[in-house]
Amino acid sequence: MDIQKYLQEKKRIMDSALDRYFPDPPEGEGEERFSGSLRKAIRHSLLNGGKRIRPILSIAAFEAVGGTGGRILPFACGLEMIHTYSLIHDDLPAMDNDDFRRGKPTCHKLFGEAIGILAGDGLLTEAFRLMTNRSSRDGLSTDPELILDIVHEIAQAAGISGMVGGQVADIESEGKEVDLPLLQYIHTHKTGALILASVRVGAKLGGASEEALRALTRYAERIGLAFQIADDILNVEGQATALGKRTGTDVSRGKATYPSLLGLQESKRRAAELVELAVAALEPYGPEVNPLRNIARFVIARES
Amino acid sequence: MDIQKYLQEKKRIMDSALDRYFPDPPEGEGEERFSGSLRKAIRHSLLNGGKRIRPILSIAAFEAVGGTGGRILPFACGLEMIHTYSLIHDDLPAMDNDDFRRGKPTCHKLFGEAIGILAGDGLLTEAFRLMTNRSSRDGLSTDPELILDIVHEIAQAAGISGMVGGQVADIESEGKEVDLPLLQYIHTHKTGALILASVRVGAKLGGASEEALRALTRYAERIGLAFQIADDILNVEGQATALGKRTGTDVSRGKATYPSLLGLQESKRRAAELVELAVAALEPYGPEVNPLRNIARFVIARES
Numbered sequence: 001m002d003i004q005k006y007l008q009e010k011k012r013i014m015d016s017a018l019d020r021y022f023p024d025p026p027e028g029e030g031e032e033r034f035s036g037s038l039r040k041a042i043r044h045s046l047l048n049g050g051k052r053i054r055p056i057l058s059i060a061a062f063e064a065v066g067g068t069g070g071r072i073l074p075f076a077c078g079l080e081m082i083h084t085y086s087l088i089h090d091d092l093p094a095m096d097n098d099d100f101r102r103g104k105p106t107c108h109k110l111f112g113e114a115i116g117i118l119a120g121d122g123l124l125t126e127a128f129r130l131m132t133n134r135s136s137r138d139g140l141s142t143d144p145e146l147i148l149d150i151v152h153e154i155a156q157a158a159g160i161s162g163m164v165g166g167q168v169a170d171i172e173s174e175g176k177e178v179d180l181p182l183l184q185y186i187h188t189h190k191t192g193a194l195i196l197a198s199v200r201v202g203a204k205l206g207g208a209s210e211e212a213l214r215a216l217t218r219y220a221e222r223i224g225l226a227f228q229i230a231d232d233i234l235n236v237e238g239q240a241t242a243l244g245k246r247t248g249t250d251v252s253r254g255k256a257t258y259p260s261l262l263g264l265q266e267s268k269r270r271a272a273e274l275v276e277l278a279v280a281a282l283e284p285y286g287p288e289v290n291p292l293r294n295i296a297r298f299v300i301a302r303e304s
Numbered sequence: 305m306d307i308q309k310y311l312q313e314k315k316r317i318m319d320s321a322l323d324r325y326f327p328d329p330p331e332g333e334g335e336e337r338f339s340g341s342l343r344k345a346i347r348h349s350l351l352n353g354g355k356r357i358r359p360i361l362s363i364a365a366f367e368a369v370g371g372t373g374g375r376i377l378p379f380a381c382g383l384e385m386i387h388t389y390s391l392i393h394d395d396l397p398a399m400d401n402d403d404f405r406r407g408k409p410t411c412h413k414l415f416g417e418a419i420g421i422l423a424g425d426g427l428l429t430e431a432f433r434l435m436t437n438r439s440s441r442d443g444l445s446t447d448p449e450l451i452l453d454i455v456h457e458i459a460q461a462a463g464i465s466g467m468v469g470g471q472v473a474d475i476e477s478e479g480k481e482v483d484l485p486l487l488q489y490i491h492t493h494k495t496g497a498l499i500l501a502s503v504r505v506g507a508k509l510g511g512a513s514e515e516a517l518r519a520l521t522r523y524a525e526r527i528g529l530a531f532q533i534a535d536d537i538l539n540v541e542g543q544a545t546a547l548g549k550r551t552g553t554d555v556s557r558g559k560a561t562y563p564s565l566l567g568l569q570e571s572k573r574r575a576a577e578l579v580e581l582a583v584a585a586l587e588p589y590g591p592e593v594n595p596l597r598n599i600a601r602f603v604i605a606r607e608s
Contacts, residue, residue: 034486034489035472035473039464089422094417094420095418112398114398114399117393117399117421121425122469124425125428126463126464132455132459144447144448147448147452148436148452149436151436152433152436155433155436156433158429159429159430160430161339164339164342164422171418185338186338
C-alpha cells in the first residue's frame with residue numbers, strides 16, 4: 001500500500017470534519033459575534049496543517065477490526081481537539097514559550113495570552129460536547145454504554161493520570177537531573193497516553209475482540225514511545241524549515257530527552273526496535289492491519 | 305426550613321465527596337509523586353471553603369423532583385470542578401490577575417503560572433472522567449443515554465457557546481463601551497449557563513416531568529442572572545474581609561457591570577425582582593421545592 005496516499009486521504013477527511021465543526025465565524029449579526037476572536041483563534045490552531053496522527057490511528061484501528069462508516073469521526077475529531085488544546089497551552093509563555101508552530105505564529109502570539117488560554121479551554125470542552133452529542137451519532141445506533149466507556153477512556157488519558165500529569169512532570173524536571181524512569185513517565189503520559197487511547201478507542205468502537213484489543217494495545221504502547229523518541233531526535237537533528245518550529249530547544253531549556261540520556265545512536269536504535277515490536281504485536285493479523293503497520297514505520301521515518 | 309443549616313449540610317456532603325475524589329497526594333513512592341504539586345494545587349483551589357452553590361442547586365433540583373440517593377454526586381462534583389477550573393484560569397495574570405480568592409493566595413500565586421494553567425486543565429478533564437465513570441455510578445442503574453445527555457448539556461454550558469464564550473466577551477469588553485445586550489450576553493454565558501445546567505441536570509437525573517423541567521429552567525435562568533447582579537453589587541459595596549478578595553476591582557478595570565450601567569439602586573431592584581420571578585416559576589409546586597425557593601432568596605442576601 002501507498003502509506004503517503006493513505007495518510008493524505010485520511011488527513012483530508014479529518015480536516016474537512018474539523019472545518020465543518022468549527023466553521024468560519026459569521027461576521028456582524030447574532031450573539032456569536034461576541035466570541036468571534038475565540039472562534040478565529042481555534043480555527044488558526046486546529047486547521048493548521050497538522051498531521052492528524054492520533055485521529056488517523058483511531059480510524060485505522062477502527063477499520064482494522066471491521067468498523068465501517070462515519071461513527072468514528074466524532075471521537076477522531078475529539079482526540080485531535082484535545083491534542084490541539086494541549087499544544088496551545090504548551091506554547092504559552094508560562095510553559096514552553098514558543099512563538100512558532102507548523103511555520104505559523106502560535107495562538108497566543110497572534111491572539112494574545114488570554115485568548116490562547118481560553119481557546120485551549122474551549123477546545124477541550126467542545127471535544128467532550130462533540131463526543132457525547134446524540135446528533136453527531138448520525139442516526140447510527142451505537143450502544144450508549146460503549147460511548148460512555150470510550151469518553152471515559154479519553155478523559156483518563158488526557159487528565160492528571162495521563163497527559164496533564166506528564167506535562168507537569170516535564171515542566172518540573174526542566175534543568176534538573178532526570179533519570180530514565182522519570183523520562184519514561186513523562187513520555188508515556190505526555191504523549192503516549194493519548195496515542196494509546198486513540199488506537200484503543202477506534203478498536204473498541206469497531207467491535208474488536210478482547211484478543212484484538214490486547215494486541216492493538218501492545219502496538220499502541222510501543223509506537224507511542226517510538227513517536228516521542230523520534231520527536232526528541234527531530235528536535236536535535238531535524239530541519240527547522242520542515243518542522244515549522246525552532247529546533248535545539250530541548251538542549252537550550254535543559255530538557256531531558258532520549259538523545260541527552262542515551263545518545264543519538266542508541267535513541268535511534270531504540271525507536272527502530274520499538275517500531276518492530278509494534279509491528280510484531282500485529283503478527284497474527286492480515287492485510288486489514290497494513291495501515292497500522294505502515295503508520296508505525298512512518299513514525300520514525302518522518303521529517304516533521 | 306432553616307436555609308443556613310440546609311446549605312451547611314449539603315456543603316459538608318460536597319466537601320467530603322470532593323476530598324475523597326482528590327485525596328492528599330501520597331509522599332515518596334509510586335508514579336503519583338511525579339505529579340504531586342499538581343494534586344496539591346488542585347486541592348488548594350477545590351477544597352478552599354467554596355459555597356458549592358452549583359452542586360447544591362443540582363442536588364436540590366434532583367431531590368425536588370423525587371430523586372434519592374447518591375446518583376447525583378458525580379455530576380454535582382463535576383459541576384463544582386468545572387466551576388473551580390474556571391476560577392483558577394480567570395485569576396491568571398493574563399486574565400483578571402487576582403492574587404487572592406476566599407482569603408487565600410490564588411493557585412498560580414502559590415504554585416506558579418504553569419501549574420495554575422495545568423491544574424485548571426486537569427480539573428476540567430477530570431470532571432468529564434468522573435461523570436462518565438461507570439464505577440462512580442455505584443451499582444445504581446441509570447440509563448446510559450440519560451448520562452450522555454447530561455454530560456453533553458454540561459459540556460455545552462461550559463464551552464464556547466457558554467461559559468468560555470462569556471469569559472471571552474468579558475475580557476474583550478474591558479475598558480470599552482458596553483451596552484445592556486452585551487452585558488446580558490456576558491452574564492448569561494459566563495455565569496448563567498453553568499447555573500442553568502446545574503439545575504437542569506439535577507432535575508433530569510431525578511426524573512423530572514417535561515413540565516417540571518420547564519418550570520425549573522425558568523427558575524434557573526432567573527436566579528442565574530440575579531446571582532451575577534448580586535456579585536456585581538458585592539464587588540462595589542461588599543466587605544473585602546467577608547469576600548476574601550479585593551473589592552472595587554470591576555471599576556478599576558473598567559469592567560461593565562449592572563451597577564455601572566444602571567446604578568446601584570436599580571441593580572438591587574432588578575436582582576430582587578428576578579428572585580421573585582424565580583420563586584414564581586415554582587408556584588405550582590409544594591414544600592418539596594422549598595430549598596430552591598430559599599436558595600433563590602439567599603442569592604441576593606449573601607455577603608460573600
